[in-house]
Structure formats: C-alpha cells, structure tokens
Amino acid sequence: MNPQDRISDLPENLIHGIMECLPLRDAARMSVLSKTWRENWLTLPALVLDDPFFKDVLGKKRNNIFEYSSIVSKILLQHYGPITKFTLHIPRTVCPDIIQWILSLSVNCIKEVTLVNWGEISMLPSHFFACTNLTKLKLNSFYFNPPPSFKGFPNLLSVDLENICFLNDHILEDFVAKCPLLEKLSLKDPGTYELPRLVINAPNLKYLTVSGIFHSICLNGSRGLLSVSITLLKLVDHIKNRAQKLIQFLASSCKVEKICFRRYFVKLLVKDGLSGMLPAAFTHVRSLEISSIDSSEELSCAIGLIRNCPNVERLRLWVKVAEKSTDTDKHNLNSDLSCKFLQLRNINARLNRGSDAELKVIELLLACSPLLESFDLEIHKEIDADVKLKISRKLKQFHKASSNIIFFISMATKDNETSDSDTNEDSSSYSTSSDADSDSDSDSDSDSDSSDISIFDDEDGE
Helix, strand or coil: CCCCCCCCCCCHHHHHHHHHCCCHHHHHHHHHCCHHHHHHHHCCCEEEECHHHHHHHHHHHHHCHHHHHHHHHHHHHHCCCCCCEEEEEECCCCCCCHHHHHHHHHCCCCCEEEEEECCCCEECCHHHHHCCCCCEEEEEEEEECCCCCCCCCCCCCEEEEEEEEECCCCHHHHHHHCCCCCCEEEEECCCCCECCCEECCCCCCCEEEEEEECCCEECCCCCCCCEEEEEECCCCCCCCCHHHHHHHHHHHHCCCCEEEEEECHHHHHHHCCCCCCCCCCCCCCCEEEEEEECCHHHHHHHHHHHHCCCCCCEEEEEECCCCCHHHCHHHCCCCCCCCCCCCCCEEEEEECCCCHHHHHHHHHHHHCCCCCCEEEEEEECCCCHHHHHHHHHHHHHCCCCCCCEEEEEEEECCCCCCCCCCCEEEEEEEEECCCCCCCCCCCCCCCCCHHHCHHHCCCCCC
C-alpha cells in the first residue's frame, strides 16, 4: 500500500504558499506530479517572472522578443483564477504584447504589481490604471501619465517609483491625492529626470523616501509620517525658505522617528540659513543619518540637527571636512561640550580625511553621550598612515562620558553612499573604560531549453 500523500491533501492556500516559496520554474515542474498539482500550478496566485526566471529558462535567449513573449503569453493564457501578485521584468527589446498582458491583469483582481523595464523608457499602458484592487505597486523606467478617466487606487498602501518620468508637475500630486490609504511612498531617480515640484498630501503616509534632483518638497497634510529619507543628488535653484519650512513642519506637525538627510540636502539647509540650532526640536526621532558633510558650516548644521533630536538613540554621520580646528571656532564646534545626548547609544561615523574638524565632531559625541554603548568608526582607506595614527591617538585621549564603549574601527573602501553598511576591510574592535567602526550575460549562461517545463506542454499530469 502506498504511503499517504499528506502534502497533496493540504488546503489549496497552503500548497500555493509552498509553491510561492520556490523559483517559478521549480513551481511549474511540480505540475507533472499529478493532476492535482497541475491544478495548483494553473491557479497559482503569485507569478514572479523576473530576470532570474528568464535567465534560468531562456539563458542568452532571454532578450529574444519572440521567445520572451511566447513564455509570458503561455503562462497567462493557461492560468485561470485570480492573480494577486505579478512581477514582470521586461527585456531591452520593445515588447508590444505587454499591453495585452496588462489588460488581462486589470480584470483579474490583481493586488501587487512589479514592472521593471530594462530597455528604453516607455509609456505605461493605460489599462494599468484600471487595476483598482492594487495594494502594492513598484515601477521602474516608465513614463507616468494616468488617463483623465483615472479615479485612483482606493486600496493602494505602498508605491515604489524608480526612474519614472512625470510628464508635468501636477501628475504626482494628483496621483497621491487619489490614493487615500497610501502608507509608503518611494521616489528614486538617478538624476536622469528632475522630479517635479513635490507636493505630497497623504494623511496616512508613514514612510517617505525621495532620491533625485528636485526643487522643493511640500508635505503639508502628511502628518502621520514616521520615517523620512531625503537624498538630493544636485544642488539646484529653489524657493527660499522651503527647506526651513520643511524642517519646521516635520518637527512640529509629525511624530517622525527616523530621519535620513543625504548628499546635497544638508547644503540646501545651510543655503537656507539653517546652521546651528534649528527652529524646532524633533522630540520623537530615534534614528538619525546625515551624510556628505563637506564644510565646517555644514558640520555646524549637522550638529544642530543632532542637538535638535534630544531622544536620538542611533546616529550615522559621513563627514569629509578638510578644514583645520581654527576654522571650527566660528561655527561653535570647538568648545561647546555642555550639550548632552542623553539617549544616544549607537554611533556609526565615517571620516574621509581625518582632519581636525572631523575629529572635533568625534570628541564632541564621545564627551556628550553618557549612555553610549558602541561606536563604529569607518576611516577611508586612502587616508595617510600618519593621519590614521593621529586618529588612533586622539581616540585614546578624548574624554568619554560613557564608561563602557565598544569601538569598531574599519577601513572603508567604497566611495558611494548607501543606506546599508559599506564593505569594509581590516576591521577591529576594542572596549574602553572611563576616560579612555547590471545585468550582463556570463560565459556560463547556457541556451536553456524550455521544453522540460510542463507549463509549456499541453499534456495533463498523470
């Protein structure tokens, strides 16, 4: 007697959950086990047709538009039942069939859509805006221009737009206003297109990420924000005091817990006259990141931001200031050790030059953080050996308000900024007591044969 097949007797939703944990090609192969498993494959609600899938199935042929379109069309034509999650990576070649595919999704209760365009930026099919059940959306490299008939996505919670061209300044504002439940918004552009004047009025918005070239940001109406990350890739002309008003709004009208200001945004704050103490305190902020600090004036602005976050627990700084200590006096970095960062526990700081001004910041943080537990200091690998020795000696000499700090010291090797930790070499750590860190085809790609996958066969499993 054959042992009982307990897996096949599981409820359909559990079987689908198992299949969704597998690469799509492996999930398709399970359809040969029996008619039951074939049924499970043909009703699988999550289809992830990403680059790894096409590389696995087609190998070097994945940029052949006929082979690519044939596979996607067969999967969608054989599928029945709702598709709640759909991911599609579009090759570099123009694919006219995408219009038909999006049309089929728009009438199929789709909830999560990811469309990544590897080729030339192209217009998003108008049928896409009929997917009114969407809860999660991710788009890469499209023109974004909803039709006049677009009424909004009433259930949309998360939007991730990367390398998107908005055809006029009001499109993004109108789109966000038509997504009343929106909680997470990410706008990223490598500098290819200037983002429009950003007016974001989303009462339920909690997480905002903006990276690109833009002239102004207005968040009035988005009072539920918990996390704000702003990366300005280029200093552009802007309306005076807009940055100051943004800081004022975030501090006084929101309960923001995490703030990241990267690249040229600190320069914009300085240009608006925000150096030293700021107009309001961020009493709810627990995590703060400030990067690309190039001058003592910007350093003073950064210190002002830290002081205005009295409850900050985690701090990350990227400093590359060349000025000597004599230049810090006029910006109050040299002597004011009276302030206290009473909740600060973890610091990650990167020094690009090892200048006196950079070391003054380290001295200030160590002397004013009585609860500090860990200090991760990254030193640029190209810094002269004598300067590294000076940094080491200074660290031992600086007064430390906390009696138990663990130092992690590493050599930073990357020049680009990321939100994650950079790759480091030569890492070391020590503790201290009181007063004492694209898509390219490889030669190994084979011209995979898709005939062994049952989704492309017409025969039923036995």
